[in-house]
Amino acid sequence: MTSAEMQFMQEAIQLSIENLKGNRGGPFGAIIVKDGIIVGRGYNQVTSTNDPTAHAEIVAIRDACQNLNSFQLDGCVLYTSCEPCPMCLGAIYWARPSKIYYACTRHDAAAINFDDAFIYNELITPISERKIPTEQMMREEAILAFRLWQDKLDKVKY
């Protein structure tokens, strides 16, 4: 752990503390660093903005992508004050930073009633047995869009 890395994590932790003091959402903060410079910041804003997706990591990823003018975070490092939930981990894998540092664990989060375990379990449960009833319908109609995508010559892949 270098002192620069510790300073960046301290910044993420500071966001988590300011956030709960400012009543903007849960006690979580994250920053994204590229070439030693902070390019994105995020804190949990679920309850203050009525956005269940506004976790610290998602907000930081969106902020960094806007600042970098890119939908990929190549060469970026994410510092988050807590191990990402499945939603955020999914977002991280789509954004593809090079490295993740986290501080508290999912078990620490569960101890203050932010319990990701339920979601981790649902993700690996067969669709027919999930707690939110989930049914397939109209695949034949929907797959037309996929065929059009396949044949499209000017698509932006990712």
Added chain:
Amino acid sequence: MTSAEMQFMQEAIQLSIENLKGNRGGPFGAIIVKDGIIVGRGYNQVTSTNDPTAHAEIVAIRDACQNLNSFQLDGCVLYTSCEPCPMCLGAIYWARPSKIYYACTRHDAAAINFDDAFIYNELITPISERKIPTEQMMREEAILAFRLWQDKLDKVKY
């Protein structure tokens, strides 16, 4: 499958087709319905808005939550033209709609190079073995925010 359900799914499919024709992103659309009324719409905007989190379901959830002025989707039904990826499934579980209908499967998506399987696998891989290197640091410093949260009297739980 009622005719109303089929009409709603057709609307989600229509968004997926318009989206790829309009070059806004991948061929995915989603809508959210409450009490028979569409309260949120989304289509994939990853490449056109430089936002890797802008999948159809996430956009629809954010839209519905803004329209309903709530960070929860109680009593809502999500119609999505494709089985949600892990990020979107995580977002769905945080937003807690009552039901999910999907059309294409994750395998259909993989066949046009939107491969969620890698992310599903990473989510259940031990942290030390993941493809994006992930390390813990400074838990003792970060857990202070969790203790402050626990002691906070005016917090908005969710």
